[in-house]
Amino acid sequence: MQLLAKTLHGLEAVLAEELRQLGATKIEERKRAVAFEGDLQLMYRANLELRTAIRILMPIANFKARNEDEFYDKIKAIDWEQYMNVKQTLAVDAVTASKTFNHSKYIALKTKDAIVDQFREKYKKRPNVRVYNPHLGVYIYIHDEQVNVSIDSTGESLHKRGYRVASVDAPINEVLAAGMILLSDWDKEGLLMDPMCGSGTLLIEAAMYANHIPPNRLRTHFAFMNWNEYDQDLWEKVKKQADDHIVDHPHPILGWDKNLGCVRKTEQNIEAAGLTGKIEVNRKRFERLEAPPAPGTIIMNPPYDERLAEDNIEEFYEIIGDTLKKKYAGFRAWLITSSMDGIKKVGLRTSRKMTLFNGKLECKFVKYEMYEGSKKQKNEVVLE
Ligand SMILES: C[S@@+](CC[C@H](N)C(=O)[O-])C[C@H]1O[C@@H](n2cnc3c(N)ncnc32)[C@H](O)[C@@H]1O
Numbered sequence: 001m002q003l004l005a006k007t008l009h010g011l012e013a014v015l016a017e018e019l020r021q022l023g024a025t026k027i028e029e030r031k032r033a034v035a036f037e038g039d040l041q042l043m044y045r046a047n048l049e050l051r052t053a054i055r056i057l058m059p060i061a062n063f064k065a066r067n068e069d070e071f072y073d074k075i076k077a078i079d080w081e082q083y084m085n086v087k088q089t090l091a092v093d094a095v096t097a098s099k100t101f102n103h104s105k106y107i108a109l110k111t112k113d114a115i116v117d118q119f120r121e122k123y124k125k126r127p128n129v130r131v132y133n134p135h136l137g138v139y140i141y142i143h144d145e146q147v148n149v150s151i152d153s154t155g156e157s158l159h160k161r162g163y164r165v166a167s168v169d170a171p172i173n174e175v176l177a178a179g180m181i182l183l184s185d186w187d188k189e190g191l192l193m194d195p196m197c198g199s200g201t202l203l204i205e206a207a208m209y210a211n212h213i214p215p216n217r218l219r220t221h222f223a224f225m226n227w228n229e230y231d232q233d234l235w236e237k238v239k240k241q242a243d244d245h246i247v248d249h250p251h252p253i254l255g256w257d258k259n260l261g262c263v264r265k266t267e268q269n270i271e272a273a274g275l276t277g278k279i280e281v282n283r284k285r286f287e288r289l290e291a292p293p294a295p296g297t298i299i300m301n302p303p304y305d306e307r308l309a310e311d312n313i314e315e316f317y318e319i320i321g322d323t324l325k326k327k328y329a330g331f332r333a334w335l336i337t338s339s340m341d342g343i344k345k346v347g348l349r350t351s352r353k354m355t356l357f358n359g360k361l362e363c364k365f366v367k368y369e370m371y372e373g374s375k376k377q378k379n380e381v382v383l384e
Pocket residue numbers: 168170171172173195196197198199200201202256257258259262284285286287301302303304308
């Protein structure tokens with residue numbers, strides 16, 4: 001069957017690679033999504049194992065509509081009884097990029113009407129709408145006059161892993177954190193550290209990746225479990241096979257934060273993720289920290305002065321740059337921020353630069369290499 005994994009801007013290529021490794025075929029990168037083919041087992045695995053997907057959709061119809069009546073008729077012509085019965089509930093979500101259909105809420109309403117009317121005409125009864133955890137989630141995407149109709153196999157977004165029991169003011173989205181780990185060139189072997197760990201998202205995603213732990217292992221519910229043809233035995237098999245691949249990663253994953261409250265919250269989340277003993281976290285300011293022995297990879301998400309105010313953002317990033325230069329020879333550092341003023345003040349040459357979005361904030365994800373000794377002069381040139 002045809003499937004579509006939705007993701008965040010900039011993570012399409014890593015998601016396509018994850019799908020390749022799962023054994024998906026006909027993989028095609030789209031804007032904030034990757035289309036692929038696979039069977040029911042692969043759909044279950046995609047929900048459980050993909051680190052950079054936020055939702056797995058199953059496209060069921062694709063048609064052209066020139067006006068609302070034609071749209072309504074074509075939605076009503078789909079045999080909805082294949083996917084739900086009159087006693088079950090539904091929810092509709094719509095996204096439009098179209099001059100003809102420019103009101104996504106209205107399109108969602110029209111879709112619901114068409115489905116409900118189909119059942120009412122047949123049974124003189126109608127299924128109810130339920131926004132949270134419906135039996136069937138319907139997704140409509142319209143580009144110009146081209147309509148894609150999909151059903152949702154995921155339910156709550158896949159970034160809701162189930163381990164975030166304690167949060168901080170500006171946590172990073174779990175899918176974005178996993179994407180940053182996969183985009184970085186950390187090889188799972190060497191030391192990885194996040195010196196401004198907040199609630200520990202990057203550390204936890206890194207540890208799950210290194211130990212081959214399926215990111216959604218803790219979730220107890222996915223929308224496909226509501227489907228009529230839900231195959232519980234197959235799901236149990238998929239879960240067991242994924243669990244059988246978990247390894248015991250012996251390499252250090254280390255975190256710090258200047259705020260003791262954040263350190264405690266990170267510890268709570270680590271415990272909830274079942275990763276106690278796999279990540280070490282302590283309270284310390286980055287600039288006062290004694291660097292662990294090189295080599296190592298740093299991944300950090302410092303304050304941007306957006307959600308977390310810093311007194312002097314330029315000075316703060318200058319301190320980050322100076323600390324990296326002075327103490328971290330032999331390390332490479334990846335940093336995500338929306339603060340362009342801040343980035344300018346780091347004062348190190350970037351060897352990679354990518355655009356990612358942290359929620360609505362456009363960010364740069366940059367890499368610095370702090371060479372040791374004779375390599376000092378060999379800083380790479382800016383690629384993007
Ligand atoms: C944007 S938050 C990190 C959020 C984290 N990625 C998460 O998912 O929860 C930035 C963190 O940097 C910490 N911080 C700020 N200045 C610091 C410093 N000089 N040394 C260490 N931590 C610092 C803050 O306490 C805050 O928790």
